[in-house]
Amino acid sequence: MRPPSSCLESDPHHVSLLALPEAAVSTLTGIFDVMNAFALLNPPAAQVPFRVEIVGEQAGPLELASGVPINVQRAIGEIDSTDIVIVPSVLLGPAGWTKDRYPRVVEWLRARHGCGALLCSACSGIFLLAETRLFDGRDATVHFFYADAFAAAYPSIPIQPERVLVVSGEREELVTSGASMTWHDLVLYLIARYAGATAAQDVARMFALQWHQDGLMPFMVFEGKRDHGDSDIRGAQQWLDTHFSVAHPVEEMISRSRLAERTFKRRFTHATGLSPLAYVQRLRIEDAKRRLERTEASVEEISWRVGYEDPAFFRRLFKRTTHLAPGEYRKRFRLPDFARL
Template sequence: MTKKTRISLVAIPDASLSTLHGLYDVLNGMAFLKGLDPSIPESAPFRVEIVGTDPGPLKLASGLPTETHRSIAEAGDSDIVIVPSVVLPPAGWRIGRYPALVAWLRRMHDRGAMICSACSGVFLIAETGLLDRRETTLHWSYAENFRRLYPQVPLRPEKTLLIAGERGQFVSSGASMSWHDLALYLIARQAGPTAAQAMAKFFALQWHRDGLGAYMVFEGRRDHGDAAILEAQDWLATHFSVADPVAEMIRMSGLTERTFSRRFSAATGHAPLAYVQQLRIADAKRRLERTAEPVEEIGWRVGYEDPAFFRRLFKRLTGVTPGHYRRQFQIPAFASGTGARGD
């Protein structure tokens, strides 16, 4: 009999119910899908359980309960440990609340386990120090909080899935529903790519092959305390489409070009031109989502006279073409009230 891969899903009060139970259902799904597809093993390859500091009922972030099957003291060794996404309060993640779990994660890693995170679950894993100098990903809205707490962990929120470590033992998935990619990756790695494909078809899961750049919402940092740069940002918010906005900001600031560029980059984390491009592409994304304007006109409206350059820049910053973005994110006619069918 083939030995089952032991998977421990970590439950803490901050956890998201949908991610925790979604991972549980999909990874356990192979047990009841055998016979539907020849690529699904006859014997389920996974043994999945929910673990926590204590066994029994646990109320999650949504207020709904889950059941912790075993405590970490009782669970024994795991082959794969997954920390599902957590819901952060406005103040962000607080280090030091789960010392027993942090120590257990280190112990599981030392015994050879793969350590995985779904989105913001990486906050807990980062407390172990195991991710230092290893790239990871999570939801972009939590990126600033994460970088402040763990500056030694390189963060790539535009990435869907990142595998790190000398034996690929650290796996992180990015924003929200990219836990689908994590589940499919683990199935492919442990049971083979055809099994992952069968599970994706049955559950209608999709790989986020183009990354998460198209989903990200740009918000320029404004808590830097540099009044001159903040004034430039305020002006740029409504004038990003004018010709040469960087030169105009420099003129308005009264600073030299070199000084303005240095202070702008230090305050916002972006060079002035890169900041302008982010604002322009963010507006283009909204227009693609909400209007039927031709791509060339949208490019012109946000400040680009050359349609080819606009298309290239859009793809570089989002990972997809403007046309692909519109097909992916524009509300379909049946949902917007302009049509009755969802072809």
Template sequence: MSADRGTLHVSLVAIPEAAISTLSGIYDVLNALRLLSGFSDAIPERSPIAVEIVGLRRGNVDLASGLPMPVQRAIAEIEETDIVIVPSLLVPGGNWQAGRYDGLVDWLKAMYARGATLCSACSGLYVLAETGLFDGRDSTIHWSYAAGFGKSFPAVRLHPERVLIAAGDDGRLITSGASTSWHDLVLYLIARHAGLAAAQAITKFFALQWHQEGLAPYVVFSAPTDHGDAAVARVQAWLATNYSVARPVEEMVRRSGLTERSFKRRFTKATGHSPIAYVQRLRVEEGKRRLERTTAPIEEIAWQVGYEDPAFFRRLFRRLAGISPGAHRRTFQMPASVGPAPAGRA
């Protein structure tokens, strides 16, 4: 902790690619320890955390949405801080242009060397990864950025299905995954530095929830198609609408025109999945959609996507999606208490 009367200083980084919802949300929840001291006895009268928005220079910076955010201090003015958080960034196509923020990257490395904890919310990891401090470390990021990030920073071990990972010396390299898992990040920081009771009080006030099931239920399977293997791409296109056929791998081999051994080798190399694992992911993904958008029984959905044995479908679904089919439906369907669902196409 900083020597400033035991106050922990948090530097929240604002750069043009930052998402205002994540940045402002993190600021508001951390700052709530100062504003809500009377809400619960668990919240200390004097907040142990002081958060400020920092950037390349003082003054307003236009964020990714075009809305301005005031930067309270420039990083050049900050010689020491306790926690640095880089919020979600908008990275079109997942392609990050390294080297644009060399001054910020150098500052991050200097802060870490002086004992600071470095945190990313979702795609904020792109900036942190340029420090090299995350090489060989377990980290998480939004699942939609995983492929692009992996190409730019192959030395970082990614786990997009995980909500929060604290790695490095004394857990000082912290990453949170998709979108609103920044909730888990700030609750973790509050629990770690202000106590679990304070974090629970903040959870109740803002109606936040820990993502106890992980992020696997939110991951949408996106099959790679830019691999350049025409035979595999042709089979993928057919399988997209024929995933429920019996003995799908046999049919895939036949349609590829290759020997079974050659097809399986090329398919796995091109897609990163064995043919049967690929089929299973397609079927579970379609099962998710039907659970979310229809009221069909799980047994019927299992049959529709290609499984005669509902018990096998349930086991496979839990393994790939992280939760049971019934729990998935409860999580993503509109609650009945809200009223009738709006009209629209399924």
């Protein structure tokens, strides 16, 4: 159903960039600058597609999470019409996200959605949007560092931290971006959606932005789950930390555990979320990633050092896990020559 026209603005589209005390200044100001870039790309008289405004619970100065002050241009209580709401990334402390801290903001977000506005989050901004309950049962993404905390706090929202951008909702009106700098992808997506692909490409060139087309798996560091409470399995994991490259590590773990094979495999999978073989593979690939980043060793040598005698199998496994071939991974993530001491 089409929302009431009085709820939306047009020509240019109004963007409400929500400022919270927990917000990261780099994400908030970065989104603001890029979405306002059309004034630099076009003649002064040209029409721009977006009118971006920093909004918050109150207008005026606001100190963000890093201690940097910004100016909130308008209070949300004054805004009945907007087309896009963006919640930038927020910094979570050791205690995590505090629920129910911003009931007025959550109510305003729900109202704006009811009037047809897109609700967008960058990185961890989904923690606030999740309180609207509009994402329940809808796919979303979040920074992989916060994935477990988000899943525990909002189990009704399917979270996919390996994805760069997720567009959900009946009207494709719920948009989330993943880790850190994927706000670039969010902004470029919005520009392409409302101003066209050519405009998005022009902005990408101007700011040297790139789409994260390979997803976020190459950036994710594997850390096996250890808070499961099974001491036998934790002991096996600790042994694997330094012995994953030995021949037949799964059989060796089972022998060392003194558990029946079926029992060990069942308990290991239940505790870690991965089969013993898949867990070993993830440890081996993680070590290979570090070697590709930090050494000049050939792919064949790295394959052998992490436990694979067949380099072709290693290459296939590496690409299936990281979405990049070993050579592509090294090219993207190795320290550049000019940065080496």
